[in-house]
Amino acid sequence: MLRDSFGRQITDLRLSVTDRCNFKCVYCKPQLEGRWVQRSKLLTFEELERVARILVSMGIEKIRITGGEPLVRQNIEQLIARIARIEGIRDLCMTTNGYVLAEKGDALRRAGLRRVTISLDTLNAEKFTAITGKDYFARVLEGIDAAVALGFQPVKVNAVIMRDVNDDELIAFARFAREKNVVFRFIEFMPLDADHQWSKNRVVTLDEMVEKISSYEKLVPLPAHSISETARRFQFEDGVGEIGIIAPVSRPFCGHCSRIRMTADGKIRTCLFSILEHDVRALLRGGGSDDAIKGFIEQVVDQKEERHHINDPDFVQPERDMSLIGG
Ligand code: SAM
Numbered sequence: 001m002l003r004d005s006f007g008r009q010i011t012d013l014r015l016s017v018t019d020r021c022n023f024k025c026v027y028c029k030p031q032l033e034g035r036w037v038q039r040s041k042l043l044t045f046e047e048l049e050r051v052a053r054i055l056v057s058m059g060i061e062k063i064r065i066t067g068g069e070p071l072v073r074q075n076i077e078q079l080i081a082r083i084a085r086i087e088g089i090r091d092l093c094m095t096t097n098g099y100v101l102a103e104k105g106d107a108l109r110r111a112g113l114r115r116v117t118i119s120l121d122t123l124n125a126e127k128f129t130a131i132t133g134k135d136y137f138a139r140v141l142e143g144i145d146a147a148v149a150l151g152f153q154p155v156k157v158n159a160v161i162m163r164d165v166n167d168d169e170l171i172a173f174a175r176f177a178r179e180k181n182v183v184f185r186f187i188e189f190m191p192l193d194a195d196h197q198w199s200k201n202r203v204v205t206l207d208e209m210v211e212k213i214s215s216y217e218k219l220v221p222l223p224a225h226s227i228s229e230t231a232r233r234f235q236f237e238d239g240v241g242e243i244g245i246i247a248p249v250s251r252p253f254c255g256h257c258s259r260i261r262m263t264a265d266g267k268i269r270t271c272l273f274s275i276l277e278h279d280v281r282a283l284l285r286g287g288g289s290d291d292a293i294k295g296f297i298e299q300v301v302d303q304k305e306e307r308h309h310i311n312d313p314d315f316v317q318p319e320r321d322m323s324l325i326g327g
């Protein structure tokens with residue numbers, strides 16, 4: 001069992017499979033082509049599977065595949081099939097921008113993926129292009145419909161809520177969740193954007209979101225699935241539809257954090273906001289045994305930060321943005 005020095009049990013891995021992305025979301029902005037990590041430095045499927053297997057043997061139960069955009073990694077369904085076969089995994093899911101989900105969804109489902117979360121920050125086609133830098137609104141909607149039709153359960157849709165960008169759409173999102181039978185999750189804007197445009201007054205807090213959505217239909221809090229759940233869950237009072245709000249800025253949940261992350265180039269990060277990264281790739285490629293890798297991971301987890309410092313005056317934004325860390 002993996003435990004950090006504050007007694008938190010680590011059960012949840014965010015596994016980034018690429019730093020590349022075909023979108024350029026304003027709150028994230030992946031690096032321009034040419035500034036990406038060299039291909040040879042990205043972990044191979046064999047290496048990703050090996051690390052996943054080792055981590056599962058140490059107590060990881062849930063793996064979220066992410067990126068960059070995980071579906072731009074070639075033959076990603078082959079990696080999903082390898083990871084889905086690892087004994088001990090209770091939950092295997094993916095966060096995607098949805099661009100190729102309509103085409104790839106079936107292969108992913110057959111490979112063993114059970115849940116998907118799709119990012120969609122607006123229901124307006126023009127605004128979608130302004131936020132993502134791409135004219136792909138219709139394709140992402142198709143991706144969401146395909147995910148529901150294919151039986152991914154539940155289908156979650158993530159929106160990063162930014163003041164004066166999409167906070168006027170909260171009620172429209174809530175309606176969408178109810179009509180489409182998806183769980184909408186609203187995320188507070190975090191200081192992980194490549195452009196460093198984040199500021200506190202651009203964050204729409206959980207309280208503000210609840211107040212706005214409640215003016216449409218009253219929200220009733222739901223019990224958490226687990227103590228380390230990131231989203232505060234709510235149901236509409238009439239029982240139709242569910243939303244979740246992820247509030248790392250206004251309601252930090254570090255005290256119950258169960259997560260570590262691995263970047264596509266094989267660096268472990270013990271917090272989204274870590275300044276330090278720990279190189280597993282060197283061990284993987286340097287002939288390290290499984291036991292040596294386990295020992296290394298234990299040491300790394302022991303150094304997991306107590307909490308993030310977004311709200312402190314001396315907060316330092318990590319060098320890598322969300323697309324490079326693996327959201
Ligand atoms: N490309 C995939 C996608 O967009 O869903 C997966 C990777 S993306 C980095 C993972 C999640 O991080 C997305 O839901 C995205 O909205 C969120 N994200 C990125 N930058 C963020 C920021 N600055 N604040 C809050 N959430 C952010």
Ligand code: SF4
Binds near residue numbers: 024
């Ligand atoms: Fe790409 Fe996802 Fe970042 Fe948007 S949020 S730029 S889709 S990695």
